[in-house]
Amino acid sequence: MDKNIAARHADINTAVTCGTYYALYMFVFLLSELICQSKGAIAIGVEKVVSVYTVGLIFTAVGYLLLPFSRALIHGERARGFILLAAGAMALLSFGAIIFNGPPFFFMLLVAIYMTAVGYIGAFVHYAMAMEMRSSPYGGITIGCAICASIIIQYIVQNFTTTDFSLFAAITAAFTVMFLILRGREAKLASCATADSKMCRTLSCVKECRVLIAITAIMSIVMGISDGILTSLHASGEVVLSAYPRLFYAVSLVMAGYIADIKKRFYMPVATTCILLLSVVITSFFEGSYGYVISLSTLYFLGGFAVVYFTTAFMDIAPDTDNPALWAGMGRIVRSLTIGFIAIPGTMLFRCASHHLLTLISLTLSLAVLVIFYINGKLDCSRAKxxxxxxxxxxxxxxxxxxxxxxxxxxxxxxxxxxxxxxxxxxxxxxxxxxxxxxxxxxxxxxxxxxxxxxxxxxxxxxxxx
Structure with a gap:
């Protein structure tokens, strides 16, 4: 009994540590997205702000892909640690240039550099968390609460911070604390990788990865259409993305995290599918002030479940793959690339097409996720019994x-x-x-x-x- 209690305490301590550095990273990432969009509206114009969002997402994915590539080339712990610190320094320098209104013609380049560095750091954070929390019973709630905390901190910072210097100081502080926590993680990850190297890599693992990629991509398309529209509306001042509806995101994250840990993720696909079908409502209300509030709240609620689903799913499966540094952040890679490529077409569709067409597209994609879940047995909750x-x-x-x-x-x-x-x-x-x-x-x-x-x-x- 004492050993069991000790194991639970160890799991909780690991969850708190991992949750802290994950929350700090997500705070940096989420705040960076909105600041880049706001500064982009000034630097290159409101009508082109969606392109800033697109570039940011695509280069975030590039950063995530660079981590496994660099780890394949560089094997020394010190060298890997130095590259991670260099990415942090590059992120702060480029962010400073962005936030303090650097030259407009360099703006897109600065966004690309900054989000690449942030993506690289994010890939390491996901990899570290996946390896440290493998087999943990608190994975879902840790991820949900961590992102929830980052949302709340972001909400406070953006609504009560009035100067660019304060925003820069907040990002710098978050980076500093995060790197202090991550210090020395390379040695621990090396031991984790050695312990996991003898684990079985099965064909079912490969199949599971493919299914997760397909589901994440389709969900991201649904979210990407709405994200692009809301980004455009935010830049024009019609919608404020940092307003109180964003707190729905925080609520859904905690709910999704709690559900994710019940019966080891068994109910998560069912819950996510139900929430995804509600996303059809979003495109039906993209009109009028009340409509924007409803659509924004619904989108955030959907986003919480979708993010927790693909984050926990890929982190669960990453240690059982041959390249955990790649697969731990694969959810973010797929999401960023999908939304990045769909945001501009989605906005154009919103401007020229009817709401009924957008509703039909969202419904079709939601049903596609439902079919994939069903074919792969993800909706059979009796499996948990x-x-x-x-x-x-x-x-x-x-x-x-x-x-x-x-x-x-x-x-x-x-x-x-x-x-x-x-x-x-x-x-x-x-x-x-x-x-x-x-x-x-x-x-x-x-x-x-x-x-x-x-x-x-x-x-x-x-x-x-x-």
């Missing part, structure tokens, strides 16, 4: 050639609701040793996940009826 009747181990073990010890371990895996780390503590063995034993059971039964093992057991019980 493990029957409570006594297990019939003998025939199951005999059928798959499990030893007595393997049969006992399989029973624990099937019946327990605790994660691998907690089970390892209870069994007084290392997590790596437990992973190896589980892999043997998976190999013998043909399972590629805990859920698959549960399904295979109940399909092959001695008392099952065909």
């Amino acid at each position: 493990v029957p409570s009747e006594k297990l019939d181990d003998a025939s199951f073990a005999e059928r798959f050639g499990l030893t007595e010890r393997e049969s006992e371990l399989a029973k624990i895996i099937i019946m327990s609701s605790e994660n691998i780390k907690e089970l390892a503590v209870q069994m007084s063995i290392s997590e790596r040793a437990l992973q190896r034993s589980i892999k043997v059971i998976y190999d013998k039964t043909g399972a590629d996940s805990r859920l698959a093992l549960i399904r295979i057991y109940y399909e092959n019980r001695g008392d099952s009826k065909e």
Whole structure:
């Protein structure tokens, strides 16, 4: 019991640490987006501000892609740490030039440099968090609360800060604290990578990655159309993106994070699909002052669930891939590229097409996500329920050639609701040793996940009826 309590305390401490540096990063990212848009309206004109948004998102994705590329070329911990610090310094210098009204013809270049650096740092933050919180029972709520905190801090800073110097000081302070927390993380990540190097990379993992990319891309298109429209309206002064409806984003993030941790993400696809279908309402109300408030609030509420879904999903799967530094931030990469490329066409469509057409597009895309979820079994919440009747181990073990010890371990895996780390503590063995034993059971039964093992057991019980 004491070991179990100690494990929970360790998980909570890790969640608090990871949540803190993740919140600081998201604060920097979210505040940067709005400041670049506001300054872009001054530097290059209101009518072109969506292009600033597009450039920022695309180069954010470039920054995320640079991290795995640089880690493949550079292997020393000090060298990697130096590059991360250099990215931070480059971000602050370029942000200073942006916020203090640098030359207009350099503005887009400065935005590209700044968001690339921010993306690189963000990729490292996602990678560090994915590796440190693997198997943690608090992943969803940590991500949700961290982004919620960043939203609240951003709201306070933007609404109560009146000078550019104050904004620059806030960004600098956030970067400083974040880098202090991340200091020395390279050595820890190296040990995590070594421990995970023997984990099984299965075809189901590849399939899961493809499904997640497709779902994230489609959800991002729905959000991208609305984002582009709202960015244009914000630049023209018709909508204030830092106004109180943004707090709906904070509320939805906490809700989504809580739901994500129930039954290890089982209900998250269902909840996200329901919220996504509500996004159809957005395009129906893009008219009039009250309509903008409703659409903005709905968009933010949708955004919270979508962000928590793809962030937790990719962070969960990243440690089981051959390139966790890439896959941990893949949700952000897909989102940034998709919204970046769809924002301008979406705005043009809004200007020249009817609201009914936009509603139809949103509905079609939402139904596409629903179909993908359904085909891949993501909407079957009954998967989370493990029957409570006594297990019939003998025939199951005999059928798959499990030893007595393997049969006992399989029973624990099937019946327990605790994660691998907690089970390892209870069994007084290392997590790596437990992973190896589980892999043997998976190999013998043909399972590629805990859920698959549960399904295979109940399909092959001695008392099952065909």
